[in-house]
Amino acid sequence: MRLAVLGLSLSSSWGNGHATTYRALLRAFAARGHQVLFLERDVPWYAEHRDLAEPDFCDLAFYRDLSGLDRFRPDLAAADAVVVGSYVPEGVAVGGRVCAWARGVRAFYDIDTPVTLAKLAAGDHEYVAPDLIRAYDLYLSFTGGPTLALLESRYGAPAARALYCSVDPQAYPALARETRFDLSYLGTYSPDRQPTLERLLIEPARRAPHLRFAVAGPQYPSAIDWPDNVARIEHVPPAEHPAFYAGSRYTLNVTRADMIRAGYSPSVRLFEAAACGTPILTDRWEGLDTVLAPGTEILPADSADDVLATLEGMPDADRLRIAAAARTRVLAAHTAAHRAAELEAHLLAAAGRHRAADARNNDAGSLLGDKGGDTVLDLSGTRR
Known part of the structure; x- marks a missing residue:
């Protein structure tokens, strides 16, 4: 299969979680014998913080603006499938070109589904619009559960399918390292995550000055009052994530507000930390138990008291047992190889629907039947 992906970033993990998600997924997809082109x-x-300029599992190319996509039109037309990701700059215009030029499956990969739905409800069409959702053959969603039915019923997605984030076990091994922190958090600053970070890490740090904490990630405002026992690390590149997790007795998973409301939205950091064998404290959200079992594979916490009770009261044997159980679960169901197989199945199923639709709609004006010429997608859902 020839796959083309237009995503936020593959080359730089600075300030975004998309890069590691794409890297794991596309490396595993290429390992199944497929060819991949990534357009960024x-x-x-991102140019100033590139940590993967020349991937060995796919072709990576850059375009400066919408007109710069023109030179890739033959590649998009020849691909068996083209995937446009969330938060791609000028994503609606990019998606319109893909739907007009691509002859194979046209898919949208939403690594931010609850945020996307909140934007759509507010009339914000930053990177996808309702008419474009209907034009894609396949909507791959970071979020599972009831959200999939919502995408189909309210927004007309022809096929909404869950494609959770994952982890590459080779890139995220369990390491033996001296403990540096009792509790760590790895993530870019987000205003809607900050109250949870305050409650579940900063407040415990204030109340337990004898314990060591760390917050790693860029873009945190200078006005934040960090306790003296909280180490601030501006950026940890993916290659150093395993050592960071290995140096933490526990790590914290914090979920964005939109994703808590939607549920069924496990972050890539959750899978990565589990693969590294670090026990995870987490906020609560619906669907968590479908990914990791609360109490035996992951530790939900609602308050600073909960966090401190775990940090100061849980025996090491229990801590290590929970970490091992989470690692076993993730390696059995949530690796990049699992996701690549799911992606392949979703694309093949969409191709089958695509061919059936083409057979039913042979007239030149059909959205699925007309694949040639200089047509441009009109966001009313027709071609002109």
Whole structure:
């Protein structure tokens, strides 16, 4: 299969979780014998922080603006499937070109589904619009559960399928390292995550000055009052994630507000930390138990008291047992190899529907039947 992906970033993990998600998924997809082209908007903030400029599992190319996509039109037309990701700059215009040019399956991969739905409800069409959702053959969603039915019933997605994030076990091994922190958090600053971080890490740090904490990630405001026992690390590149997790007795998973409301939205950091064998404290959200079992594979916490009770009261044997159980679960069901197989199945099923639709709609004006010419997708859902 020839797959083309237009995503937020593959080359830089700075300030985004998309890069590690794409890297794990596409490496595993290529390992199944497929060819992958990744097209990335060339923007200065990622250009200054590239940590994977030449991937060995796919072709990576950059375009400066919408007109720069024109030179890739033959590649998009020849691909068996083209995937556009969430938060791609000018994503609606990019998606319109993909739907007009691609002859194979046209898919949208939403690594931010609850945020996307909140934007759509507010009339914000930053990177996808309702008419474009209907034009894609396949909507791959970071979020599972009831959200999939919502995407189909309210927004007309022809096929909404869950494609959770995952982890590459080779890139995220369990390491033996000296403990540096009692509790760590790895994530870019987000205003809607900050209250939970305050409650479940910063407040415990204030109340337990004898314990050591760390918050790693960029873009945190300078006005935040960090306790003296909280180490601030501006950025940890993916290659150093395993050592960071290995140096933590526990790590914290914090979920964005939109994703808590939607449920069924496990973050990539959750899978990575579990693969590294680090026990995870987490906020609560619906569907958590479908990914990791609360109490035996992951530790939900609602308050600073909960966090401190775990940090100061849980025996090491129980801590290590929970970490081992989570690692076993993730390696059995949530690796990049699992996701690549799911992606392949979803694309093949969409291709089958695509061919059936083409057979039913042979007239030149059909959205699925007309694949040639210089047509441009009109976001009313027709071609002109």
